[in-house]
Amino acid sequence: MPDKSAIYADNAATSFPKPRQVLDAVAAVLGSMSLSPGRSAHRFSLESSRLIFDTREALAEFFNCPDSSRIAFTCNVTEALNVGIFGLLGETLHPGDHVITTALEHNAVMRPLRHLEKTAGIGISILPVSGEGEVMVSELPRLMRDNTRLIVVNHVSNVTGAVADLEAIGRQKGEAFLLVDAAQSAGVFPIDVVRMNIDMLAFTGHKSLLGPTGSGGFYLRPGFGLRPLKMGGTGSNSETEIQPDFMPDCYEAGTPNTLGIAGLGAGLNFVTGTGLAVIRAHEQRLCRLFLDGLAQIKGVTVFGPPADRERAAVISLKVSGKSESEVAQRLDRDYHIMVRAGLHCAPAAHRAMGTFAEGTVRFSFGFFNTEADVTACLAALEIISGK
Amino acid sequence: MWSPIQQTPTCVVILFSIHFVLKAEKLLKANGISHDVIPVPREISSDCGMAVEFPCLAKERVLELLSSAGLRIAGLYSREGRDSFQAISPEELAAGVVN
Ligand SMILES: Cc1ncc(COP(=O)(O)O)c(C=O)c1O
Numbered sequence: 001m002p003d004k005s006a007i008y009a010d011n012a013a014t015s016f017p018k019p020r021q022v023l024d025a026v027a028a029v030l031g032s033m034s035l036s037p038g039r040s041a042h043r044f045s046l047e048s049s050r051l052i053f054d055t056r057e058a059l060a061e062f063f064n065c066p067d068s069s070r071i072a073f074t075c076n077v078t079e080a081l082n083v084g085i086f087g088l089l090g091e092t093l094h095p096g097d098h099v100i101t102t103a104l105e106h107n108a109v110m111r112p113l114r115h116l117e118k119t120a121g122i123g124i125s126i127l128p129v130s131g132e133g134e135v136m137v138s139e140l141p142r143l144m145r146d147n148t149r150l151i152v153v154n155h156v157s158n159v160t161g162a163v164a165d166l167e168a169i170g171r172q173k174g175e176a177f178l179l180v181d182a183a184q185s186a187g188v189f190p191i192d193v194v195r196m197n198i199d200m201l202a203f204t205g206h207k208s209l210l211g212p213t214g215s216g217g218f219y220l221r222p223g224f225g226l227r228p229l230k231m232g233g234t235g236s237n238s239e240t241e242i243q244p245d246f247m248p249d250c251y252e253a254g255t256p257n258t259l260g261i262a263g264l265g266a267g268l269n270f271v272t273g274t275g276l277a278v279i280r281a282h283e284q285r286l287c288r289l290f291l292d293g294l295a296q297i298k299g300v301t302v303f304g305p306p307a308d309r310e311r312a313a314v315i316s317l318k319v320s321g322k323s324e325s326e327v328a329q330r331l332d333r334d335y336h337i338m339v340r341a342g343l344h345c346a347p348a349a350h351r352a353m354g355t356f357a358e359g360t361v362r363f364s365f366g367f368f369n370t371e372a373d374v375t376a377c378l379a380a381l382e383i384i385s386g387k
Numbered sequence: 388m389w390s391p392i393q394q395t396p397t398c399v400v401i402l403f404s405i406h407f408v409l410k411a412e413k414l415l416k417a418n419g420i421s422h423d424v425i426p427v428p429r430e431i432s433s434d435c436g437m438a439v440e441f442p443c444l445a446k447e448r449v450l451e452l453l454s455s456a457g458l459r460i461a462g463l464y465s466r467e468g469r470d471s472f473q474a475i476s477p478e479e480l481a482a483g484v485v486n
Contacts, residue, residue, distance in 0.1 A: 037405065046424065046437065049405045049409060049437075050409060053405075053406060053409040053410070056406065057413075067457060068406075068410070069406050069407065069410070234404070235404070235405060235435065235436060236403060236404035236405070236434070236436060237403070237404075237434065238433070238434050238435055238436075239432070239433050239434055244403070244404070246403055246404070246459075248404075248406055249403075249404045249406070
C-alpha cells in the first residue's frame with residue numbers, strides 16, 4: 001500500500017497514482033483474457049485485438065490523426081523516438097544531411113542523433129533557449145539549410161517545464177520532417193498533428209496519459225516510411241517470410257504489451273473523460289501556487305518560465321548552499337516528499353540553463369496532487385533552505 | 388444459432404491485418420450492416436487471421452465504406468457452400484457486376 005502521508009512530486013518521471021480504472025483494466029486483461037492479439041482466431045485473441053484496436057482508435061482521435069492505422073505501439077517514447085530517428089535513415093534522412101533539434105532534448109533524442117552524427121555524418125544544429133528556459137523558435141529560419149531533412153522538438157521540457165511553440169515550428173519547417181517528443185505533454189497539453197503539421201508524434205503511456213510503464217507509441221503521417229528496427233511475427237501475411245510493409249503491423253513485430261496497451265487505453269479514457277482543459281487548469285493552479293510560494297523563499301532559484309507564461313507543472317530549482325541530492329534526500333527522509341535531483345536525462349538542457357553538471361531539484365505535480373501537497377512542499381523547502 | 392447472415396448469400400472480405408478487420412467491423416456496425424468477424428476460411432488462405440462476412444446484397448455499400456475509409460482489400464469471396472468460396476476478381480469488383 002502506498003504511504004498515505006507521502007507526497008509524490010515526481011510525475012514527470014512517471015505519474016502516480018494511476019486512476020482506479022487503469023488498475024482494473026490491467027487486472028481484467030491479466031485475469032481473464034488471452035494476451036496474444038491477432039495471433040489466433042479464438043475469442044480471447046479477438047478480444048485482446050479489440051482492446052488494442054480501441055486504444056489505437058482513441059489515441060488517433062485524441063491527437064487528431066487522420067488514420068488510426070498510422071499509430072504503432074512501442075514500449076515507451078524512447079523506443080518510438082529510436083524507431084523514428086534510426087528508421088528515417090535511408091528513407092527521408094541520408095548521410096550528410098542536416099538535422100535541427102533543441103537544447104531541451106532528452107537523451108532519448110540526443111543519443112540517437114549524436115550516434116548518427118558520428119556514424120552517418122549527420123550535421124546537427126541546436127535551437128537555443130532563452131534565459132527563462134524556452135526554446136527560441138525565432139532562431140529556426142537562421143538554422144535552416146537546403147539539406148535540413150529533420151527537425152526534432154521536445155514539446156514540453158522535463159527540466160524547465162517550458163512549452164515549445166509547435167504551431168510556429170510546424171509553419172516554418174518547410175520540407176523537413178517534424179518529429180515531436182510528446183513525453184511530457186501528451187495528456188496535459190492539446191496536441192493536434194494536423195494543425196501543428198507534425199510528421200511523427202512520439203508519446204509514452206506512463207506519464208500524463210496515466211497508463212502503466214511499458215506502453216507508448218507513435219503516429220506517422222501517411223506517405224512516410226521508416227525502416228523497422230525489429231522484424232518478426234505480426235499475425236498478418238504469415239505465409240511470407242518478408243516483413244509486412246503496411247502500418248501498424250510493420251512496426252509491431254512480436255507479441256505486444258497487451259496489458260500495457262489496455263492500461264494506456266483506460267488512462268486515456270480517464271483523461272478524455274475528465275477533460276484536458278480541467279487537467280491542465282488544475283496543474284496550472286498548482287504550478288502557480290508553487291512558483292508564487294518559491295518567490296517568497298530566500299535562497300531558492302527557479303530555472304524556467306515564470307508563472308504567467310504557458311508552462312507545465314515541472315519546476316526545477318536550486319537551494320543555495322545545498323547540493324541537489326542533499327535537498328532531495330531531506331525532502332524524502334524528513335518530509336516524505338518525493339522529487340528528483342540531478343540531470344533528468346537531459347544534460348543538454350542543463351548546459352543551456354547553466355546548471356550542468358550538478359543539475360537541479362525537480363518538482364513535478366500531476367492531476368492527483370492537491371494544493372495541500374504544494375503547501376507542504378513549500379513549507380519543507382522553507383525549512384531546508386533556512387539551515 | 389440463427390443468424391441473419393446465414394439466411395442469405397454472403398461474401399467474405401479479407402483485409403491485410405486484424406486492425407483493418409476491426410476497422411471494417413466498426414464501419415459496418417456504425418452503418419447497420421449485419422456482419423460476422425470469422426476466422427479466415429482455410430479454403431481461402433493458410434493465414435491465421437480474421438475476415439469479415441456480410442450479406443452479398445450489401446456488397447456495394449460495404450466496398451464503398453471500406454474504400455472511403457482507405458482500407459485496402461486483400462481479397463473478396465462469395466460463399467458457395469459451408470466450405471467453398473468463389474473469388475471475386477478485381478475486374479469484376481471494379482465493374483461491380485457480380486450478383
Ligand atoms: C522529454 C522526455 N523525453 C523522453 C523521455 C523518456 O521517456 P520513456 O522513459 O518513457 O521512454 C522522458 C521521460 O523520461 C522525457 O521527459
